[in-house]
Amino acid sequence: MPKVLILVADGSEEIEFVTPYDVFTRAGFEVVSAGVELKENYAHMTRNIRIIPDFPSLLSLGQQALHEQHDILVLPGGGPGAKTFATSAPVLDLINAFRDAGKYVAAICAGTTALVAAQKKHGGEKGRVTSHPSVRAEVETKGGWEYSEERVVIDRNLITSRGPGTALLFALTIVEALAGREKRDKVALPMIVAETL
Secondary structure (H helix, E strand, O other), X not given: OOEEEEEEOOOOOHHHHHHHHHHHHHOOOEEEEEEOOOOOOOEEOOOOOEEOOOEOOOHHHOOOOHHHHOOEEEEOOOHHHHHHHHHOXXXXXXXXXXXXXXXXXXXXXXXXXXXXXXHHHHOOOOOEEXXXXXXXXXXXXHOOOEEOOOOEEEEOOEEEEOXXXXXXXXXXXXXXXXXXXXHHHHHHHHHOOOOOO
């Protein structure tokens, strides 16, 4: 069973956190969320919803290397939350560890900026990605990454997507990457997912 680690910070986007978490659970994945630099025991999201992560911080997950315990790291967007990820040394180190181990890293919306920041800090390959249009210059012009306007982009072990309206497609794409097309279809069918998202 695939194991997923989703990060959340104050200012993360609700839909981009909850939708993947829900879809992965429906797929039977083991899903764990961890807070990053939270001011309280919950994340105060962009639309004032409060979400309590499974673990209040990355440190509370224990000392074992997280990239060895999980198959994918997922970063939701939301401008303030993404900025927290992109300026957090533990998050940037974690992204690098997943990438070095050949594990998947997925980011949606402004969350892609954390991939750019991790690559600037640690080096390594840049890839073809997408993001919310508001951070395109940060990713493409300043970061030097190849940019696409596709709703979801898969480039080797990087999966990126554009924003709240693509969160369901993003999540289903991750299910397919980790468990195959049959599992994706099995999850999508009872959800009455439109043929075009």
